[in-house]
Amino acid sequence: MAVTPDHPGMTLPRAELGVLPTPLHAAPQLAEALGVRGRLLLKRDDLSGFAVAGNKTRPLEMLIAGAWASGARVLVTGGTPGSNFCQAAAAAAAWAGLRCVLVYAGSPSPVRHPNEAAAIHWGARIRWTHDPDRASVDAAIEKTAAELTEEGQTAFPVPRGGATPLGATGFHLAALELDAQLDGPATVVVGTGSGGTLAGLVSGAVALGRRLRMRGASVSRPPEETARRVLELSRGCARLMGTEPPREADVVLDDARGPGHGRPSEEGERAARLALRASGVVLDPVYSAKALGALARILGDRRADPDLTTVFWHTGGLLDAVAGWESR
Numbered sequence: 001m002a003v004t005p006d007h008p009g010m011t012l013p014r015a016e017l018g019v020l021p022t023p024l025h026a027a028p029q030l031a032e033a034l035g036v037r038g039r040l041l042l043k044r045d046d047l048s049g050f051a052v053a054g055n056k057t058r059p060l061e062m063l064i065a066g067a068w069a070s071g072a073r074v075l076v077t078g079g080t081p082g083s084n085f086c087q088a089a090a091a092a093a094a095w096a097g098l099r100c101v102l103v104y105a106g107s108p109s110p111v112r113h114p115n116e117a118a119a120i121h122w123g124a125r126i127r128w129t130h131d132p133d134r135a136s137v138d139a140a141i142e143k144t145a146a147e148l149t150e151e152g153q154t155a156f157p158v159p160r161g162g163a164t165p166l167g168a169t170g171f172h173l174a175a176l177e178l179d180a181q182l183d184g185p186a187t188v189v190v191g192t193g194s195g196g197t198l199a200g201l202v203s204g205a206v207a208l209g210r211r212l213r214m215r216g217a218s219v220s221r222p223p224e225e226t227a228r229r230v231l232e233l234s235r236g237c238a239r240l241m242g243t244e245p246p247r248e249a250d251v252v253l254d255d256a257r258g259p260g261h262g263r264p265s266e267e268g269e270r271a272a273r274l275a276l277r278a279s280g281v282v283l284d285p286v287y288s289a290k291a292l293g294a295l296a297r298i299l300g301d302r303r304a305d306p307d308l309t310t311v312f313w314h315t316g317g318l319l320d321a322v323a324g325w326e327s328r
C-alpha cells in the first residue's frame with residue numbers, strides 16, 4: 001500500500017494495483033485518418049497493468065484502500081452483466097483478499113457476457129435484481145451490503161462504475177500524471193458513463209490551473225444529466241484532495257450515445273476501424289469507440305488550430321471489444 005504523492009491535503013492511501021504511469025503515445029497516422037489537425041496523443045489506460053481493468057484500475061486503487069481502512073471483508077458492487085467495472089472489481093477484490101458480491105440488473109441469461117464469466121471465474125458471487133432497469137442495482141447494492149454486515153461479514157458498498165468522490169480521486173491523480181508527461185496545454189477526450197473518470201480528471205485539471213481541458217463523450221445518459229452528476233462528483237473529489245472546487249463551466253460533455261447505451265454507433269465503428277489500422281489499437285463499441293468517434297466529430301474540423309494538442313484517453317474495455325461488435 002502506498003500513500004498518494006505529495007499534494008495539498010492529500011493523505012489518502014492507495015492500493016498499488018496498476019503499473020503507472022500508463023504510456024502516452026503519439027498517433028500521427030490516426031490524426032491524419034480522423035482529420036484531426038495538430039498533435040494527437042493516446043493515453044493508454046488500456047495498458048494500466050492490472051488484470052483487464054483498463055481505466056477502472058485507478059478508482060479501484062482508492063476504493064480497495066478505503067475498504068481495507070474500513071475493516072471490510074466483502075466488496076459489494078453491481079451493474080449489468082457486461083459491466084467492465086464489475087469484472088475489474090471482482091479481480092481487485094480477489095487480489096486484495098476480499099470477497100466480492102456483484103448485483104446484476106435483470107435475470108441470468110443462458111449466454112454469459114465475457115465480463116460476467118471473468119468475474120465469476122475470479123470468485124465473485126452473483127445476485128440478480130430480476131429487473132432489467134440498470135438503476136434497480138443501486139438500492140440492491142446497499143441492501144446486500146447491509147444484510148451481509150448484519151450477518152457479521154462487514155461489507156464495503158461501491159455504487160455502479162465506482163463513481164464516488166473517493167473513486168474519482170484515482171483520476172484526479174491521473175490528471176497530474178498526464179500533465180507531467182506533457183509539455184503544454186491539451187484538450188483531453190474521454191468516454192463517460194457513470195462519470196467517475198471524468199469527475200476525477202476535471203478535479204485534477206482545476207487543481208492544475210486549467211491548462212488541461214477535459215471533455216467527456218457521454219455514452220449512456222443525455223449530456224446535461226451526466227454533467228450534473230460529474231460536477232457533484234468532481235466537487236466531492238476536490239474536497240477530498242483539498243483543492244479548488246470545479247465550476248459548472250469546467251464540465252464539458254458531448255453526446256456520443258448514438259443509437260443508445262451498449263449499442264454500437266456508425267461513428268464509433270468507423271473510429272474503431274481507423275484506430276486499429278492506423279495505430280494498432282483495439283477499441284470497444286460501448287465506450288472507447290464512441291468516444292474516439294465523438295473526438296473526430298468535434299475536433300476533426302479542418303479549422304482547428306494545428307498547434308493544439310489533443311489527448312484521447314483510451315479507457316480499455318477489452319472484453320467488451322470481444323463481445324460487443326456483433327450486437328448492432
Ligand SMILES: Cc1ncc(COP(=O)(O)O)c(C=O)c1O
Binds near residue numbers: 161191288316
Ligand atoms: C471501457 C470504459 N471506458 C469508459 C468508462 C466510463 O467511465 P465512467 O463510468 O467512470 O464514466 C467505462 C465505465 O465502465 C469503461 O468500462
